[in-house]
Amino acid sequence: MNTLTNTANDLAASIADSASxxxxxxxxxxxxxxxxxxxxxxxxxWRPGEAxxxxxxxxxxxxxxxxxxxxxxxxLAADNLLVxxxxxxxxxxxxxxxxxxxxxxKLMPDNGDIQSExxxxxxxxxxxxxxxxxxxxxxxxxxSGDSVLQVRRVLSFANRPTILExxxxxxxxxxxxxxxxxxxxxxxxxxxxxxxxxxxMVRAEEHIxxxxxxxxxxxxxxxxxxxxxLSVERVAYTYKDTPMELRRGLYLTDTHHYRNELN
Amino acid sequence: MNTLTNTANDLAASIADSASxxxxxxxxxxxxxxxxxxxxxxxxxWRPGEAxxxxxxxxxxxxxxxxxxxxxxxxLAADNLLVxxxxxxxxxxxxxxxxxxxxxxKLMPDNGDIQSExxxxxxxxxxxxxxxxxxxxxxxxxxSGDSVLQVRRVLSFANRPTILExxxxxxxxxxxxxxxxxxxxxxxxxxxxxxxxxxxMVRAEEHIxxxxxxxxxxxxxxxxxxxxxLSVERVAYTYKDTPMELRRGLYLTDTHHYRNELN
DNA sequence: CAGTGGTCTAGACCACACT
DNA sequence: GTGTGGTCTAGACCACTGC
Numbered sequence: 007m008n009t010l011t012n013t014a015n016d017l018a019a020s021i022a023d024s025a026s027x028x029x030x031x032x033x034x035x036x037x038x039x040x041x042x043x044x045x046x047x048x049x050x051x052w053r054p055g056e057a058x059x060x061x062x063x064x065x066x067x068x069x070x071x072x073x074x075x076x077x078x079x080x081x082l083a084a085d086n087l088l089v090x091x092x093x094x095x096x097x098x099x100x101x102x103x104x105x106x107x108x109x110x111x112k113l114m115p116d117n118g119d120i121q122s123e124x125x126x127x128x129x130x131x132x133x134x135x136x137x138x139x140x141x142x143x144x145x146x147x148x149x150s151g152d153s154v155l156q157v158r159r160v161l162s163f164a165n166r167p168t169i170l171e172x173x174x175x176x177x178x179x180x181x182x183x184x185x186x187x188x189x190x191x192x193x194x195x196x197x198x199x200x201x202x203x204x205x206x207m208v209r210a211e212e213h214i215x216x217x218x219x220x221x222x223x224x225x226x227x228x229x230x231x232x233x234x235x236l237s238v239e240r241v242a243y244t245y246k247d248t249p250m251e252l253r254r255g256l257y258l259t260d261t262h263h264y265r266n267e268l269n
Numbered sequence: 270m271n272t273l274t275n276t277a278n279d280l281a282a283s284i285a286d287s288a289s290x291x292x293x294x295x296x297x298x299x300x301x302x303x304x305x306x307x308x309x310x311x312x313x314x315w316r317p318g319e320a321x322x323x324x325x326x327x328x329x330x331x332x333x334x335x336x337x338x339x340x341x342x343x344x345l346a347a348d349n350l351l352v353x354x355x356x357x358x359x360x361x362x363x364x365x366x367x368x369x370x371x372x373x374x375k376l377m378p379d380n381g382d383i384q385s386e387x388x389x390x391x392x393x394x395x396x397x398x399x400x401x402x403x404x405x406x407x408x409x410x411x412x413s414g415d416s417v418l419q420v421r422r423v424l425s426f427a428n429r430p431t432i433l434e435x436x437x438x439x440x441x442x443x444x445x446x447x448x449x450x451x452x453x454x455x456x457x458x459x460x461x462x463x464x465x466x467x468x469x470m471v472r473a474e475e476h477i478x479x480x481x482x483x484x485x486x487x488x489x490x491x492x493x494x495x496x497x498x499l500s501v502e503r504v505a506y507t508y509k510d511t512p513m514e515l516r517r518g519l520y521l522t523d524t525h526h527y528r529n530e531l532n
Numbered sequence: 533c534a535g536t537g538g539t540c541t542a543g544a545c546c547a548c549a550c551t
Numbered sequence: 552g553t554g555t556g557g558t559c560t561a562g563a564c565c566a567c568t569g570c
Binding site: 076 | 535537538546
Binding site: 084085086109110112209210211212213214215216217218232234235236237240257259263264265266267268269 | 347348349372373375472473474475476477478479480481495497498499500520522526527528529530531532
């Protein structure tokens, strides 16, 4: 089933290959195609921002109809892994050229006008290599004591410190990341991860609470210790649901709010 | 274009009917079908929980192919307005039988086990009719002074008060809603809105902040006034993006957290 | 113009649920 | 078995982009 040399006619045979399993493990053709495309994305055959082959080409390559490829691509586009552009092609999604920068940042100014406040000012407080504590290791799928990179930074809007973030990255994929590298780069951090380290963040999960800052946090955000803050803990994942970043943010919510849509 | 008596062959003519508009206003057939199905949902032709006609039936009714109906239904299912069940049919989504109750409530126990904590205990503090203030009116698309219903309640988990909610509903659609009615009903409030008032909440938007409670709020949640709380302001919409509920919640986040997924 | 994704159709067959 | 949604194909044509 992996090689996918089956044509339409031996689909049934191909699908039924799990023999007498109690779980039939039926998987539609387009799901298999989706998996193959995913592998190519993961393996770097097509890089972020690039176009993937046309639907016709992929259909020929995998020996299926265009409609089947289309359905696979539809799902990948729905997952924000690909972007379709009529007349031009289908492209590997990226955090860089995304019209809305900061795709994962849900903090909005209260007036709603994200343009008027302009881009965030970023200040790297520190960037150091250390050994993972138990909870960091667990979140990143590492072992306690493995090398991790820790970054602390402050984001300001209109010169007002608004976000204090600590983030932890697994050491090996991010070899060579320094405070200077981070400072020089303009644009979303996740875009830098893509271009410099080949790590693409695909989805993330956030746990949100209300907390009070400790003395150091209060000082960095220039608030007093009685100011309630939003604590946003995020784990970001690459392909294959591999955790690649843990982020703990403190958001000041007197002029901004965390915006969420429910469906 | 509305009557949709066109067969496949005059599709082109039908689509091009906007004549020489600068905005061609091209709308695919399946989008038009989607709109028609939406109208039927809105008009109550099929009620929450019921099955809608089969794809073949709808195809015949609208004089299009099954594939076109399928694509329309696919989008409505993606929007959580319909639920497909293979072998059985396509059903109007509802807040009642939803396997996960509280579809819009993102607060989770920290241990993640939503089963073990059991259902929430609900306590209605008050339920009264009053005139809308300016901000309430604006959020609900009413005029200041229009009649609105205000409900205040506390939700407890494991006998610990955890959520304090105020909610406002437009007066006319919810005529006859009383504290008693609310107390007697077991199950999500949105399910009651569906069955008793024919109002189905389709989507919602939340603005989240960290705040400190005032004295009354602190007392109702049995916390001291220095305990930071999550302030969750929600506007819920019915069909046609009509706002139908404003809700202001205070969440205690020492044993729970607001969980969000980013894509 | 050619090439891309987008729409629509028609027909075949599969998986699932109920009766 | 019958009816439902789900998959797959093949072919035609439309809309958008850029040469």
